[in-house]
Amino acid sequence: MTSALFVLENSWHPIAGDLTGGFTFTLHNLSDDAISSFTVAYTSLTRVTGQRQVTNARFVRRNANFHEFAAPEGFVLAPGASWTFMVDGLHRPAVHRTDGAKSAYVTLADGAHVACAVGDLMLEGRPSEPAPKLLPEGKVTEPYFLQPWPQTLALSEGGDAPVALYLAGGETREEILSVQTIQSLFQRLHSVAHVPFALSPVPGGRRLALAASPELRPSASRLEFTPDLVTLTYGDRAGLQYGLTSLAQLLHGARIDRDTFAFPAQGSIEDAPRYDWRGCHLDVSRQFFPVADVTRLIDILAWFKLNIFHWHLSDDEAWRLEIKAYPELTTVGATRGPDEILLPQLGNGAEPVSGFYSQEDVRAIVAHAGRLGVDVVPEIDIPGHSTATLAVLKELSDGQEAPDSYHSVQGYPNNALNPAIEETYDFVATVFDEMVELFPSPYIHIGGDEVANGSWLASPRARALMEREGLDGTFGLQSYFMKRVQELLSARGRKLAGWNEVAHGGGVAADGTLLMAWEKPEVGIELAREGYDVVMTPGQAYYLDMVQDTAWQEPGASWAGTVPPSHTYAYEAEGAFPEELRPRMKGVQACIWCEHFLNRDYFNHLVFPRLCAVAEAGWTPKANKDWLRFAALAPHAPKL
Structure with a gap:
């Protein structure tokens, strides 16, 4: 029986004197065939308990979040018809639309399993409130795209962002590999954006000098900006990569939203993580x-x-x-x-x-x-x-x-x-x-x-x-x-x-x-x-x-x-x-x-x-956190 098509709808209802409430399920048979001697199984994080009360169905089994119920003895579900049953006695109340069935299937009399379409859990007895806006309108007081925000920052914004930051010369092979590592990371996450780095000089670019310093602790970096040169000083390989990531972020932000973000002309950033x-x-x-x-x-x-x-x-x-x-x-x-x-x-x-x-x-x-x-x-x-x-x-x-x-x-x-x-x-x-x-x-x-x-x-x-x-x-x-x-x-x-x-x-x-x-x-x-x-x-x-x-x-x-x-x-x-x-x-x-x-x-x-x-x-140190700045930056995060 390959033509079967089923939809399982579910809702949660409150019960007076029982905070956990119950579920109402309706199975719609959209196939061309009548079915009998069938069961319906669904998965749900809101589970039935041993004190369950089932109306118009027979409980078959439960294993963790897996539940199975059978239609009443002798019941026939005709094409285009629906079957409704209720299950009271849940282990907790449902409070969100994702608290109901997450998947379902029907097992027919011949043992075949047929998938059911499943929608959101509906709500009986009170309004189903829509989801609100989760972030306010963001606002930046310093026009720089950096996330997470650094330890200390003293910068002045400049004019147009450089086309790219290119290596000034004299870098070690390990430093060049780190630049390429962060370049490749950027390209994977922002595949249609212009790259931030170049290994050789480019017109309209700005020189980037790299320098290791034993004075900086592991993972720490210092960025210094002039109109002609950016200098990245770092404590170890991690500090180098974090500093390069900061530069990639700064440049990316200045390109995607010129009205909000800028690339620094002068100044410095001192940075290191708060926790290891x-x-x-x-x-x-x-x-x-x-x-x-x-x-x-x-x-x-x-x-x-x-x-x-x-x-x-x-x-x-x-x-x-x-x-x-x-x-x-x-x-x-x-x-x-x-x-x-x-x-x-x-x-x-x-x-x-x-x-x-x-x-x-x-x-x-x-x-x-x-x-x-x-x-x-x-x-x-x-x-x-x-x-x-x-x-x-x-x-x-x-x-x-x-x-x-x-x-x-x-x-x-x-x-x-x-x-x-x-x-x-x-x-x-x-x-x-x-x-x-x-x-x-x-x-x-x-x-x-x-x-x-x-x-x-x-x-x-x-x-x-x-x-x-x-x-x-x-x-x-x-x-x-x-x-x-x-x-x-x-x-x-x-x-x-x-x-x-x-x-x-x-x-x-x-x-x-x-x-x-x-x-x-x-x-x-x-x-x-x-x-x-x-x-x-x-x-x-x-x-x-x-x-x-x-x-x-x-x-x-x-x-x-x-x-x-x-x-x-x-x-x-x-x-x-x-x-x-x-x-x-x-x-x-x-x-x-x-x-x-x-x-x-x-x-x-x-x-x-x-x-x-x-x-x-x-x-970021606690004193440097800013909710509205975060709200301005967060929508630009790369996602899975």
Whole structure:
């Protein structure tokens, strides 16, 4: 039956006395055939609970965000007709149009799966507010296009911008390569713009002199402008590339908007980053990003002087990194579909979806990032968020443990690697052996987040380990696991990075360990008190999947609150850090979690301009930040 065409519409309705409300679904049969004995499956981050109440349908199953319902016994859906059913008993209320079904399909009586078109979640009972304008009209008090804004700036604007900046002569090969690196970066991000640099003299250009200086600290640069010459003095290769990026930005701005921006005639810029860790995370497990998109994002990070790419390569939904010792991880463990071990989640439906990065892909991406001064920090999320791993390596589960003895916050059953199974550490060690050959970063991020309280307590092997080692509950077991993982990393010359929950249950050795405070800002201070180095990445300000306004029609997640660009820009990550703890605060990081990013437009709408705001938080001194200037610059950001 190939002619079937279906549309699933959905709406959320409030229920008196029940804040979570319910869903109303209507399936439209636009095919030429009547159907019966069918089911409809959809994926939604707003999940039904065990207290569900279903009207005019039969509940079949749920797995995390996957839901399946059957039509009533004997029901026939005629061509051109529709079927409506209701589901009450949700785990939270829907508050935005993206909180409903993200994908759907119908399974016919013969077992064939047919895709459904799905629209936005509609709202019953109150107005559906349109999304507002997120940025005000920008205003610059100094007419220079620089983002992030530098430490100090004392410039006077000139007349026409030079045609290009050309090398004055006498440069080293390494300096010329750096110029070409930033030139190529500019051309990739601004493919129709005139290039900023030339290696030989050009009519209408201005000379550019390069000079290394041991007086400048790493990553620092000084730009000096005269009508005939620009001099870039730098502390190291990173400082050289950052200074060249500033020049490319200045020249680009003066060309794209002559009424607002100018190229300096005289003066100077002294610049260096505020923090050493200026990161951006990308989750490629929920949605797979092709290599070209990953390298494009790294280009954007370099343009905004971010220097860490945190690559989230595994989660419940998929394992994305080729491990030659376990090829099934990137076949079975990277594929979701109606007839696969991993069911559809978060936007995929009738057709199986898959994707992974070969080791050749990884080497190319790491090399690309390295040329731009971006360190790639890989993450394999353990012990929780391991549904995809456990689907492949069933020997890492305790067969005596009930299959639904605990559920993660995302609704996955029994999704954490068991610390009592010795083969678990053999698996982790083998993965690390391959990772250290691919990633030169001193850190490997091991996740450690969102292990459900109660995990493993129904496992006889875990309970025996608790008794033998004197461990207290889930988090005592987790700490035992993390300490052994830290030993595996140390033996391979790597340091442990993780989310803030790594510190639970006694944590790990703090010396050399880097933890990311995501749950709330106060967590970062407590981690620093315990001796951990900290990167601040609070969901309330730096999670770029969060919704940007309370309006129903504004897309995004909302569990951490509403995060408009103005809040991300104004947020001070150091916050209430006591002075004596500030050396532990290593920097800031944006996180791009991809449950909501079903297409490129969603990505760009949610990531920009807030990624630019985090870049400025990592680079620009607090006293130099200016919201209206940011609003004038941010719309010109390159996007994915």
